[in-house]
Amino acid sequence: MTADFGIKIEGVSHAYGGGQSGLASGTLALKQTDLLIGHHEFHALLGPSGCGKSTLLYLIGGFIPVQTGSISTQKGPVTAPGPDRSIVFQNFALFPWKTVLENVMYGLQKKGLPEAECREIAQAHIKLVQLGGFEQAYPSQLSGGMQQRAAIARTLAVDPDILLMDEPFGALDAQTRRVMQEELRMIWKKRPKTVVFVTHDVHEAVFLADRISIMSARPGRIEHQIDTGLGPERDESTLTDRRFVELGEQIWRLVREQAVLASRGGL
Amino acid sequence: MSTLSALLKREGLMQALVLAGLALVWEASSRAGWVHPFLLPPLSDVLVRLFTDMQSGAVFVDLGLTLYRALTGFVIAAVLAVPLGILMARKRGVQWFFDPLISIGFPMPKIAFVPIFILWFDIYDTSKVIMITFSCFFPIVTATYSGTSHIDKWPLWSARSLGASENQLLREIILPLAAPSILTGLQIALPVGMITTIVTEMLMGGSGVGGAMIAAGRFADSVGVFAGIMEIAILGMVVIRALDRLRARLLVWHPENRAH
Ligand SMILES: Nc1ncnc2c1ncn2[C@@H]1O[C@H](COP(=O)(O)OP(=O)(O)O)[C@@H](O)[C@H]1O
Ligand SMILES: [Mg+2]
Numbered sequence: 001m002t003a004d005f006g007i008k009i010e011g012v013s014h015a016y017g018g019g020q021s022g023l024a025s026g027t028l029a030l031k032q033t034d035l036l037i038g039h040h041e042f043h044a045l046l047g048p049s050g051c052g053k054s055t056l057l058y059l060i061g062g063f064i065p066v067q068t069g070s071i072s073t074q075k076g077p078v079t080a081p082g083p084d085r086s087i088v089f090q091n092f093a094l095f096p097w098k099t100v101l102e103n104v105m106y107g108l109q110k111k112g113l114p115e116a117e118c119r120e121i122a123q124a125h126i127k128l129v130q131l132g133g134f135e136q137a138y139p140s141q142l143s144g145g146m147q148q149r150a151a152i153a154r155t156l157a158v159d160p161d162i163l164l165m166d167e168p169f170g171a172l173d174a175q176t177r178r179v180m181q182e183e184l185r186m187i188w189k190k191r192p193k194t195v196v197f198v199t200h201d202v203h204e205a206v207f208l209a210d211r212i213s214i215m216s217a218r219p220g221r222i223e224h225q226i227d228t229g230l231g232p233e234r235d236e237s238t239l240t241d242r243r244f245v246e247l248g249e250q251i252w253r254l255v256r257e258q259a260v261l262a263s264r265g266g267l
Numbered sequence: 268m269s270t271l272s273a274l275l276k277r278e279g280l281m282q283a284l285v286l287a288g289l290a291l292v293w294e295a296s297s298r299a300g301w302v303h304p305f306l307l308p309p310l311s312d313v314l315v316r317l318f319t320d321m322q323s324g325a326v327f328v329d330l331g332l333t334l335y336r337a338l339t340g341f342v343i344a345a346v347l348a349v350p351l352g353i354l355m356a357r358k359r360g361v362q363w364f365f366d367p368l369i370s371i372g373f374p375m376p377k378i379a380f381v382p383i384f385i386l387w388f389d390i391y392d393t394s395k396v397i398m399i400t401f402s403c404f405f406p407i408v409t410a411t412y413s414g415t416s417h418i419d420k421w422p423l424w425s426a427r428s429l430g431a432s433e434n435q436l437l438r439e440i441i442l443p444l445a446a447p448s449i450l451t452g453l454q455i456a457l458p459v460g461m462i463t464t465i466v467t468e469m470l471m472g473g474s475g476v477g478g479a480m481i482a483a484g485r486f487a488d489s490v491g492v493f494a495g496i497m498e499i500a501i502l503g504m505v506v507i508r509a510l511d512r513l514r515a516r517l518l519v520w521h522p523e524n525r526a527h
Contacts, residue, residue, distance in 0.1 A: 083430035093421035110430030
């Protein structure tokens with residue numbers, strides 16, 4: 001298979017609550033967005049709140065129909081959700097009537113794996129996100145951070161070609177967040193996949209990603225793209241790397257520019 | 268925690284005491300001749316009657332018939348109303364067709380249909396069960412529809428991106444998410460069904476608690492009438508408690524079942 005791209009987004013506009021054309025009276029969330037994400041690239045998406053980051057992920061996930069433009073992956077144009085593009089939602093979206101273990105097993109069962117194997121893989125991923133001992137807990141018995149980790153385990157367990165993550169570490173404390181970042185990067189190295197990682201934390205983006213897109217204030221568009229060029233290894237030492245520090249400052253300035261524009265846009 | 272359970276125990280004790288007090292007042296008022304024992308026979312007479320009827324087995328025949336009719340009608344209603352409620356929430360066409368019918372049917376006094384059902388069917392179990400199904404149907408379909416239409420899209424999207432098909436969503440995701448509302452609908456429908464059972468038995472005759480009460484009334488057997496009321500009270504309580512238990516078991520995951 002030629003592996004020249006992971007996700008191709010061309011001329012995508014998206015309007016909420018308006019007509020079908022995508023340009024009628026509703027809220028215009030995305031405007032003429034183009035983005036090419038490489039095969040097995042770790043791509044971070046930064047931008048001011050409300051600029052359409054989640055919308056772009058939902059479009060790639062196939063949860064909302066593409067109105068204008070096109071989105072395609074190695075498997076062809078995106079038309080519906082599928083297990084080749086699994087997502088971690090900003091609000092976790094766990095199944096409240098299933099235990100942590102049953103939540104993580106769900107996607108594996110859908111793959112048709114034998115029950116024992118589902119259990120084994122699920123348990124390994126629960127350990128990975130440091131939820132060992134909470135297999136039998138229901139989501140409503142967990143803190144926000146724990147729910148978020150359960151959701152991450154559920155998505156990682158199915159090992160999708162494309163991993164979509166919407167501020168997945170947002171509800172975690174600084175300590176756990178650091179650990180999860182390193183774990184995620186490690187998993188990605190072990191089982192390469194195309195990752196689109198939405199965050200508002202500039203340093204998280206630089207630490208994790210190979211490439212970073214900065215979106216404009218709403219209606220969102222890709223305003224800047226930057227290669228981090230930090231190499232495949234990321235660990236403690238990355239944080240003090242001169243390039244890491246410089247990139248952080250440079251990107252922070254670009255993001256702030258857009259955030260200022262967003263606030264001027266009067267919301 | 269222990270003080271809470273102590274408090275609950277104390278509350279249960281208080282409730283039992285209140286009931287015992289009322290029973291005493293009942294017994295005393297007819298024994299002392301404050302009310303005529305024909306209008307309100309002493310509680311002890313009623314209990315003795317219940318006991319002898321239990322020994323002869325007559326009570327169990329009546330209770331069994333009433334329970335059989337009530338549950339048959341109730342279960343048929345659930346089997347029809349739950350899928351329809353879900354379909355209405357998921358398919359516009361189904362909603363479009365049934366919504367006006369349900370809006371008209373729900374507030375209608377179902378008992379008005381008794382003469383029609385007697386005419387169409389019979390005075391035996393068929394028309395009784397149909398009446399019970401008919402009256403249980405509306406609360407269940409309405410609760411199911413409303414519960415299903417308020418489901419969040421997030422768990423649905425999650426399931427889809429984990430590989431669930433559109434059809435699997437219905438059984439594996441939508442049904443459990445709507446379960447609290449569906450159970451509430453069932454809990455509203457059950458007493459309605461019990462009431463309908465007794466009333467149709469009274470109107471159409473045949474055995475069963477309602478029929479037995481009317482028969483007792485015809486023979487001026489006021490103890491028999493009051494024994495019937497006791498039977499209804501006990502049966503109703505048992506059935507409704509059983510459904511409460513079922514709810515707690517099915518919804519162990521729900522925060523409503525976590526007291527602290
Ligand atoms: N379901 C919706 N209906 C109407 N407007 C929406 C909806 N979802 C998002 N929006 C609007 O679209 C814009 C982009 O939203 P979103 O993609 O969630 O932004 P981000 O994730 O970058 O914060 C926002 O202005 C938001 O208010
Ligand atoms: Mg968002």
